Amino acid sequence: MNVLQEVLQFLINALSLGGLYALMALGLVIVYGILRLVNFAYGELVMVAGYTLLMLGTGPLPWLIVAAISVGMAVLTSLLLERVAFRPVRQASATTMLITSFAVSALLQNAAILFVSPRAKAVVTPSFFTENFQVGGLLISKGNLAGLVVSLLLLGLLTLFLRRTLLGIALRAAADDFVMTRLVGIRANQVIAAAFAISGFFAGVVALFWIGRLGSVGPFVGSTPVLVAFVAAVVGGMQSLTGAVIGGYLLGALTVGLQLVLPQSLLDYRQAFVFAIVLLVLLFRPQGLVRGTTITERV
Amino acid sequence: MIGPLVILASVVHLFGGEVLQRILTVLFINLVMVLGLQIFMGNSGVVSFAQIGFMGIGAYASALFSMSPQAKAMALRNLYSWLVPVQVPFALAVIIGGLMAALVAALVGYPLMRLSGAAAVIATFALLIIVHTVLINWSEVTNGPRTLFGLDGYTTLWVSVAAGILFLLVALWFKETPLGLQLRASREDEAAAASIGIDIVWVRWVAFVLAAFITGVAGALWAHFITSFSPLAFYLPQTFLIISMAIIGGSASVSGAVVGALAVTAIFEGVRGIENALNIAAVFPFAVSGLTEVCLSIAMILILILRPSGIMGSRELRL
Numbered sequence: 065m066n067v068l069q070e071v072l073q074f075l076i077n078a079l080s081l082g083g084l085y086a087l088m089a090l091g092l093v094i095v096y097g098i099l100r101l102v103n104f105a106y107g108e109l110v111m112v113a114g115y116t117l118l119m120l121g122t123g124p125l126p127w128l129i130v131a132a133i134s135v136g137m138a139v140l141t142s143l144l145l146e147r148v149a150f151r152p153v154r155q156a157s158a159t160t161m162l163i164t165s166f167a168v169s170a171l172l173q174n175a176a177i178l179f180v181s182p183r184a185k186a187v188v189t190p191s192f193f194t195e196n197f198q199v200g201g202l203l204i205s206k207g208n209l210a211g212l213v214v215s216l217l218l219l220g221l222l223t224l225f226l227r228r229t230l231l232g233i234a235l236r237a238a239a240d241d242f243v244m245t246r247l248v249g250i251r252a253n254q255v256i257a258a259a260f261a262i263s264g265f266f267a268g269v270v271a272l273f274w275i276g277r278l279g280s281v282g283p284f285v286g287s288t289p290v291l292v293a294f295v296a297a298v299v300g301g302m303q304s305l306t307g308a309v310i311g312g313y314l315l316g317a318l319t320v321g322l323q324l325v326l327p328q329s330l331l332d333y334r335q336a337f338v339f340a341i342v343l344l345v346l347l348f349r350p351q352g353l354v355r356g357t358t359i360t361e362r363v
Numbered sequence: 364m365i366g367p368l369v370i371l372a373s374v375v376h377l378f379g380g381e382v383l384q385r386i387l388t389v390l391f392i393n394l395v396m397v398l399g400l401q402i403f404m405g406n407s408g409v410v411s412f413a414q415i416g417f418m419g420i421g422a423y424a425s426a427l428f429s430m431s432p433q434a435k436a437m438a439l440r441n442l443y444s445w446l447v448p449v450q451v452p453f454a455l456a457v458i459i460g461g462l463m464a465a466l467v468a469a470l471v472g473y474p475l476m477r478l479s480g481a482a483a484v485i486a487t488f489a490l491l492i493i494v495h496t497v498l499i500n501w502s503e504v505t506n507g508p509r510t511l512f513g514l515d516g517y518t519t520l521w522v523s524v525a526a527g528i529l530f531l532l533v534a535l536w537f538k539e540t541p542l543g544l545q546l547r548a549s550r551e552d553e554a555a556a557a558s559i560g561i562d563i564v565w566v567r568w569v570a571f572v573l574a575a576f577i578t579g580v581a582g583a584l585w586a587h588f589i590t591s592f593s594p595l596a597f598y599l600p601q602t603f604l605i606i607s608m609a610i611i612g613g614s615a616s617v618s619g620a621v622v623g624a625l626a627v628t629a630i631f632e633g634v635r636g637i638e639n640a641l642n643i644a645a646v647f648p649f650a651v652s653g654l655t656e657v658c659l660s661i662a663m664i665l666i667l668i669l670r671p672s673g674i675m676g677s678r679e680l681r682l
Contacts, residue, residue, distance in 0.1 A: 102481045152668040158480050159410050163610055164667045170603050171660035177653030283653075287599075291492070298485055336496040339489040346486045347474045 069201050074320060080208035082316025083215025084273055088289050089296035089308035090222065091266035096302055097239035098259050100158045104165040105145060106293060107286025108172035109267035110274060113138040114187065114281035115180060117271070121188035135268030142264025143257060150260075151253075169290075176283035184282030193276035211273045218269065219309060222262070226305070231258055239303070295338060299345050301352025310353055364621055364680050365528055372524045384520050390628045391523035392585045397608045397620040398530045399577035402537055403570045405614040408550035409479050411571070412602060413487040414578045416494030417464035419597030421579025422586035423498065423505050425460030426514050429453055429587065434513035441503045453517040457583040464579025467494075469572045476567040479553070491602065498594035505594060512591035518584045526584055530577050534617045535679075537573065542566050603656070604631075607663045613673020618680040623673065627659065634658045 116134040193207035226232040237245040238255045300311020537543045546566045549556040612623020634655040
């Protein structure tokens with residue numbers, strides 16, 4: 065492989081992983097922006113979609129329909145959690161909401177252990193996810209390419225939605241100043257439900273590709289995506305959707321990059337490096353790379 | 364509060380079986396951990412997810428100093444050679460465990476204390492993950508992800524009771540020290556506290572280091588109770604358990620830590636009894652597991668919705 069090919073290969077891998085990470089981060093940030101809720105249970109939405117794939121995967125339905133139902137289940141779960149667990153604590157402190165989401169996350173994980181199995185189970189995924197093809201000496205995975213395209217498409221659609229529709233504009237307004245948004249007649253419950261629905265939708269789509277890559281689903285399948293979303297969101301800026309996308313792509317590039325440059329002995333510590341970066345960002349630039357509107361997180 | 368705890372321990376010591384004694388020992392060790400969390404989180408209002416990392420540091424550091432050279436040669440083949448012959452009495456090893464945790468907290472903690480709210484949670488969560496990753500990969504001193512075995516079971520029921528009561532007194536004392544009062548003032552209103560000259564970062568840092576020491580000691584005690592463990596013991600399930608104790612009891616008071624530890628242990632052991640009974644009777648064609656955590660998380664969510672300040676709120680029991 066010559067240098068150009070290596071660079072291209074790196075770009076493709078980084079962009080496809082980064083796109084997935086960006087979607088994960090967006091799902092987290094869209095709720096945080098409005099409610100100031102760091103949703104630990106976000107990863108469990110991925111899990112719910114994954115278990116739906118597992119249950120229906122062996123049935124007669126074509127995979128695309130199964131996938132659509134799985135995404136729908138993640139959206140429904142997200143809305144349900146908002147109604148049952150998060151709405152009652154909405155007026156409480158950010159800490160109370162956060163611990164509530166932590167408890168919800170533990171609840172869903174252990175419900176999966178209780179009702180399904182403590183062990184991961186293999187999921188039937190289309191062969192598509194594991195197939196590769198070659199273009200000019202580059203090895204490209206079809207799953208990665210699809211992830212890249214879908215993430216770009218969804219980012220575009222989200223931008224359109226946020227800029228062109230009333231609900232989208234209300235969402236952005238609520239993230240800036242919720243009180244003012246309510247004063248001009250926007251229903252708070254509707255806006256918040258919309259944010260949770262979008263969050264669930266992204267979690268569902270992420271689940272398709274994430275579980276497609278893994279090939280299995282277990283009670284803790286959501287923990288990596290939620291950590292990735294945390295990191296990308298913190299680095300990019302918790303208050304900014306653009307920041308979440310940038311954070312996601314950066315983290316994707318960093319993950320692929322560290323894989324290339326770190327010696328094997330340090331590779332095991334990769335997670336520690338990534339989280340050390342999170343700490344540094346929080347300390348020196350707590351607003352993240354892209355600044356939102358109001359910051360009162362630091363003494 | 365201390366009277367009833369000692370009576371409870373005495374009754375269990377005299378009449379309880381082995382199982383009950385073990386449950387109570389773990390209860391008191393967990394109590395020490397909740398007290399550590401209460402000292403920091405309860406007084407400062409800043410949530411820390413890093414505590415269980417300090418528990419792990421305390422456990423491994425104390426094990427390195429309490430194990431005999433022979434046991435180390437068996438369990439830790441790659442240990443640095445200068446550490447192999449080192450062996451100190453149990454009490455000293457426990458203190459070393461606490462000090463190591465406090466040292467790590469002191470080094471990384473100062474800059475972190477500037478954060479509050481969601482940023483503090485994510486930062487301390489990141490710290491937990493970093494400590495966990497290091498424990499799993501630093502196989503010279505931790506035996507990697509594998510189980511470390513060969514510790515002596517020094518921690519008896521009364522050792523854990525003594526530690527529980529000691530740190531109960533420390534937590535009650537700390538609350539009323541000038542520093543504790545300053546910290547509580549900063550919890551109520553950061554801006555007002557800063558305006559009367561309270562150095563918020565400094566007071567939080569002191570509480571954070573003290574809390575890490577206590578949690579490290581608890582980890583050391585736990586290590587010498589369970590005698591073999593792996594880094595997986597110091598991660599999210601244990602974090603969830605300790606935080607649920609603090610939240611259910613009410614983190615603003617020391618009594619809340621005690622009540623929370625008792626209540627959660629009661630729920631946990633009660634449901635576990637049901638779970639075991641179901642499994643033994645083979646009511647279901649599969650092994651029931653996870654029921655305890657499901658009940659615990661439901662209890663926690665209900666408390667957060669209905670009584671966000673916990674069972675005790677900020678009241679202290681006077682007994």
